[in-house]
Amino acid sequence: MRLSKMHLKTLREVPNEAEIASHILLLRTGMIRKLVSGVYGFMPLGYRSIRKIEEIIRQEMDAKGAQEIHMSAVQPAELWMESGRWFKYGPELWRLKDRNGRDFCLGPTHEEIFTDIVRSEVNSYRQLPLNLYQIQTKYRDEARPRFGLMRSREFIMKDAYSFDKTFEELDKSYEDMYDAYERVFTRCGLTFRPVEADTGAIGGSNSHEFTALSEVGESEIAYCETCSMAATTEKALCIDAPASNEAELPLETVHTPGTKTIEDVANFLELDKTQTMKALLFVTYDDEQNENGYVAAFVRGDRELNMIKLVNALNIPEHAIAFADEAKMGAETGCVGGFTGPVGIHDCTIVVDSELPGLKNLCAGACKEDHHMLHVNYGRDYKADIIADLKLLKEGDPCPVCGAPVKHARGIEVGQVFKLGTKYSEAMGAYYKDENMEDQLVVMGCYGIGVTRTLAAVVEQHHDENGIIWPMSVAPYHAIVTIVNTGDEVQEKTAEEIYQRLLGAGVEVLLDDRKERPGVKFKDADLLGIPIRIIVGRGAADGIVEYKLRRDADKEERSMEDAINKTIQTVMQEK
Amino acid sequence: MRLSKMHLKTLREVPNEAEIASHILLLRTGMIRKLVSGVYGFMPLGYRSIRKIEEIIRQEMDAKGAQEIHMSAVQPAELWMESGRWFKYGPELWRLKDRNGRDFCLGPTHEEIFTDIVRSEVNSYRQLPLNLYQIQTKYRDEARPRFGLMRSREFIMKDAYSFDKTFEELDKSYEDMYDAYERVFTRCGLTFRPVEADTGAIGGSNSHEFTALSEVGESEIAYCETCSMAATTEKALCIDAPASNEAELPLETVHTPGTKTIEDVANFLELDKTQTMKALLFVTYDDEQNENGYVAAFVRGDRELNMIKLVNALNIPEHAIAFADEAKMGAETGCVGGFTGPVGIHDCTIVVDSELPGLKNLCAGACKEDHHMLHVNYGRDYKADIIADLKLLKEGDPCPVCGAPVKHARGIEVGQVFKLGTKYSEAMGAYYKDENMEDQLVVMGCYGIGVTRTLAAVVEQHHDENGIIWPMSVAPYHAIVTIVNTGDEVQEKTAEEIYQRLLGAGVEVLLDDRKERPGVKFKDADLLGIPIRIIVGRGAADGIVEYKLRRDADKEERSMEDAINKTIQTVMQEK
Structure with a gap:
């Protein structure tokens, strides 16, 4: 192509709205073009690189025997009601009505559609395993679209769905996709790490995120250089502190004026933070966004609460919980901002981190202004509605696998593989007949690659102060x-x-x-x-x-x- | 690919809902899959053929120097307000809101988006000519989606937009696209005819439809085997009957009981239908779908009214007009169902076919139950608000170019090319600086190919009683x-x-x-x-x-x- 004939509009200036290298450079090179917040178009050079990424994905998917199809972006609400996601999905699900008032959404993923294909077109075990994929436009009506292609409202995604007879065969399909993803991202020139991940709103039992390492990424991962442990910090297990053998001392209330933080109270009482516990207070919402209850979560004073672990423990979606208004919550539950402890609080769900029952004689808020309690012990002084690992694995914490200090890194989630199991086949009735002509649930996996986000990740990893440095494989x-x-x-x-x-x-x-x-x-x-x-x-x-x-x-x-x-x-x- | 491994679900039975060969065969081969009315997905074999059509289009577009881009399907209302189409477009425009209540639509075409690109990225005459295209998913919320891929609500389209300095250069761009389209459809194995077409809602001055000949097509075309005239019947000019030299006879009202049709009254009065005129009564609507006036259209008794010509004469969109409730309209305008004529009707827009003023002593309704008038003459007895060619060119009518009898055929509109001129650049302010650094309006054309509809057209033309007979070029x-x-x-x-x-x-x-x-x-x-x-x-x-x-x-x-x-x-x- 002759540049004199090509439509090319490069910018000398850094666009105001752009903060990270990929966003700045994709705009400056004129490869992408913003239409409105979170909605971008691809200009000639940009679209060439997108198509190259798509072609790499296609080749690696086909090599694993996956078959390309192309489903509609518009999806009827009925299918989402069958799976239960119509109500569970938050406002990111971009909903619309047709001229007759029928409800639709613009698909953020396609589990329902693909499950519907299989339940109507697969009858026999002879038709399995099956892996169908598409490279297609997806929608997510983000509250805060940002960073250009990193988090946009309309984006291109490859999504694949595997259908197997058994969980063992799902393991094989999952491995195939894991392997294909390693090849795809390697060919795109990315430095990445597959990490264990939370299964989030899609559900299922097992998942890995493929994370392109980058300071500007929104994923935080914990990894161990001694063993091969790597997980999102959301997912990473945390080792409980060893249980204590101390004798339980008598409960005691002490005056601790103005000590609203763990820092303050530990200093005031000359305690180590590990001898304290802290409370985090939340309100939860039902499907219609009405408040439907309070939650008090407790972790050791030096720990941080992992919100994903908390919502998983509560078995609610992420958008169904928010920090509580302490005054309002206090009136109903007895909590007191800065001085809340597990003793005396009532009418709320008490969720306790898994290491707390083993620890003795902790200091906690007394549910009374300017007072704390000493020698608080689980069982004797308080009980939990739910006990679960709620702790965030911090840099330097012991690796949950080998005990060595873990490291943290940031990255961009460019792909994710999930074992869905029978979640969708059960909800939507996707069965096959086995060798004995008996009905069995189809066992599913799903596998996504953010095509447009991968483009951004490549630029994040391949640029200098003068511009982009494309790897040959995806260069326009x-x-x-x-x-x-x-x-x-x-x-x-x-x-x-x-x-x-x-x-x-x-x-x-x-x-x-x-x-x-x-x-x-x-x-x-x-x-x-x-x-x-x-x-x-x-x-x-x-x-x-x-x-x-x-x-x-x-x-x-x-x-x-x-x-x-x-x-x-x-x-x-x-x- | 081994068929034992391929996901293939063929049907022996003809699906109930399908009436035409392409719909039946694409469903029976399992190449497409219906999700809801007017929304289809493509299964492995179907999507392979779609991608082949796309690739042929891409090659022929690139060969003309057009450059591929990829814009979003979601479009903000603001741009459509600038062009004026937000209000003009009927309910086919699939509208939606985002989580903040902002208005968007799912694009049926992209004139606004592409004009917006050019007004912000093209400054100089040196950047012109320019032709940008995309192959992308489009939406039209059809009242009656039907015939499978022929008229669906989500479909794949190639849309291209040319930008030129002058109308002469637009002619060249238009010819290039015309030529590319002939090559594309030839390569796809279609028997087709480029015909002059109405410019419809998109606006502009000059247009051709590429029509794949087929009995089941929704386009009706008129063509002449003597000269090269070919046009949609909507667009085709009609030659007026020669003006009459007869002397004007005195107006006379006669009793014609029960003669509500032209047939009846001509028989009753022993007249030829060409000596009569007929009235068609309409109500029009404003942008909010409120009634805002009545229209009486008159054509010679043997003619048929061409609705497209009527709405063009009235300069309103197609969806802004409907047949009137005669009783209701009668109360306000004096018309009488079956007996309406141009004399005595009032308070409505009178549109008269262009041949009527030249004809003498016609018979028309008397605006009085069971009565007609004889010797009605234009000028003396009635006047028009608008005179225009309103006639449908029927099979056997004289060709408007050479006078030989025209033939009719049906076809599937697979492509259309338009000269838009400065309609959008004027509405949205798309200027370039010419050699003298003066601002000039960019001159535009737009060019569409229905990719999914082309697939259906190929099947309509290439099948027998046993199934599809793919041309090699687009065979899966x-x-x-x-x-x-x-x-x-x-x-x-x-x-x-x-x-x-x-x-x-x-x-x-x-x-x-x-x-x-x-x-x-x-x-x-x-x-x-x-x-x-x-x-x-x-x-x-x-x-x-x-x-x-x-x-x-x-x-x-x-x-x-x-x-x-x-x-x-x-x-x-x-x-």
Whole structure:
């Protein structure tokens, strides 16, 4: 493609709204274009890279025997009512009505649709296993769309669904997808880590997130360098402190004026924070967003509460809980802001972290302004409605597998694989007949890749201060031939010959034939990040051009022949 | 692909809801799957054919220098308000709100979005001409979705928009697209006709529809075999009857009891229908669907009213007009059901066909029960608010170009090209700076291809009583190798070798290795319509197989080598 003919609008300035490199660079290169908050379009270069990612995914999915289909984005509410998600899903589910007032949504995922296919088209065990996938536009009406393609409201996703006869066969399907995902992200040039993940709103028993490591990512992962443990911090297990053998001392109420934080009370009473416990107070909501109860959660004073573990323990969706208004909650439950403890609180669900019952003589709020209690003991002084691991695994905490101190890293969730089991087949009645002609539930898995988010992740990991540095596999073009001085006949002729010969060899090549100053062309080439650059300048008169890789600082002088051959060779190796 | 591994659910029965061949066969082959009325998904074979059509379109668009982009399906109302279409578009525009109550629609077309791109990214004449396109999911909330992919609510469309400096350059862009469209539909194997078309709701000055000829099509076209005239009947001009030189006779009211139709009154008064005129009565609506006026349209008694010509004459959208309640309208305007004429009617817009003023002494309703008037003459007895060609060009009417009798045919509109001119650039302020740094309006064209509808049109034109007969170019697979007796080692081995060698040669091939009776396999192969079939049966023991084209009745016995070579050769020629 000749740049003089291509629609290309690069920006010198950093767009105001953009904070992270991928958002800034995808806007500055004109590869994406914002329509409204969280809704982006792809311009010519951007869409080329999207299609390359799609093609890599397609190849790796097909290699595992998965079959591509294409379902509608619009989905009828009825199917979502069958699965129960119509009411459970929060306002991220973008709902609409048709002209007859019938309810629909714009699909954020397609479990219901694919389960519906299988329950009506699969009868026999002979038709299983089956893996169907699509690469398609998805919707999530985010409260705070942000970071460009990272969290947008309309996005492209590959979603696959596997259907097996047994859980053992699901394990195999899951492994196949896990393997395909490793290949996809490796081919896209990403540095990533598969980590154990929470199963969230989709449900099911087992899940891994594929996380592209990045400071700006929204996922926080905990990993161990000693063993292979890696999990989202939401999911990561935390080892309970060992149970104490101390004798239980008598409960005692002490005056602790103004000590509203654990820090304060520990200092005031000269206690270690591990000898205290803290309370977190919540209100919960029903499906119609009416308040339907209070929750008090307790963890050791030095711990942090993991909200995902809490909602899982309560078996409610994330959007059905919020911090309580302490005054209002106090009137009904006896809690007192900053001085709440498990003794004396009432009319709320008490959720206690799993290590607290084993610990003795802790200090806790007394449910009385400016007072705490000493020697609070589980069983004798308070009881839980639910006991569960509620702790966030912090950096330096012992690894739940081997005990070594864990590390934390941030990353971008580019893919996720789930074992759904029979959640959807049970809800929607997807059965197959086994060898004995008996009905059995189909066992499902689901597997997503954020195509547009993967593009952003690649840019996060591959850029410098001058622009993007595309890996060959997903670069919009492999090479760019820059005419330093448009108007110079020798340079133009040489560049044209290189351009034509590269095209002939199947290299995707841009010819920068614009009547612009060389500085502008070089800056644009850096910004766009095309992997190979051939610069045709004065040396062309002697048959010499410059060959440069975007990722390297150095340029090399080469003969035209040599530059062409080197380009073809590099493209073949890396694409 | 091995059929034993492919998800394939063919139906022996004709689905109840399906009336036309493409709908029946696409459902029976399991290529498409209905989700709800007007919403279909594509299963593995169906989506392969869709992607082939997309690829043909992409190649022909790229060959004309058009550049592919990908914009969102969700569009903010604000842009549609700028163009004025938010209120003009009827309930087919599928509207929705986001969680903040902001108005959006699911785009049926993208004029606003693409105009918005150009007004913000194109500044200079140097950036023009420009042609941007996308292949993308579109929405139209049809009142009566029908015929499967022919008229659905979610569908795939290629839409392109050209941007030029002048109307002359638009002519060139339009020709390029016209040419590309001829190539696309030819490559898809369609018999089609480009016909002059009405510009409808999109607006603009000049348009052609690409119509795949088919009895079941919803477009009616008029064409002339003597000259090259071809137009939709909606658009086709009608030649006025020559003006009469008769002297005007005195107006006379006559008693014509019970003669409510033209037929009746012509018989009763012994007149030719061409000596009468008929009235058609309508009510119109404003943007909020409130009634805002009445319309009486008059054409010669033997003519039919062309609704599109009427709404164009009134300059209102199609959905803003409906037949009037005659009793209600009579009270306000003096019309009388079955006896309405232009004399005496009041308080309504009178639209008169262009030939009526030239005709003398016509018979018309007297606006009085059981009475007509004789010798009604334009000017003397009645006047029009609007005079326009309102006539439908009927089969046998003289061709508006050469006068020979026109023919009618039905067809499926698979593509349309429009000259939009400056309609959108004016409404939305899309200017470029010309050589003198002066602002000029960008001149636009738009060009659509219904991708999913094209698939249906191909099936309408290529099928027999046993199933689909795919043209090679859009067939889901090129060839199918059928093992007559699965379990026979020689047959299996021979088939496997053919399969592997065809795969190696780049042929897209299915291997029917299912444990089914040969009859089932042959029936399925006919139904699926794969162009080339190689049947491996008893002859395999002697190295002989059968080679058959789906479109031919005959099979040929060939050596395995020969069948492989013939297959490769045929695929290369036809794909």
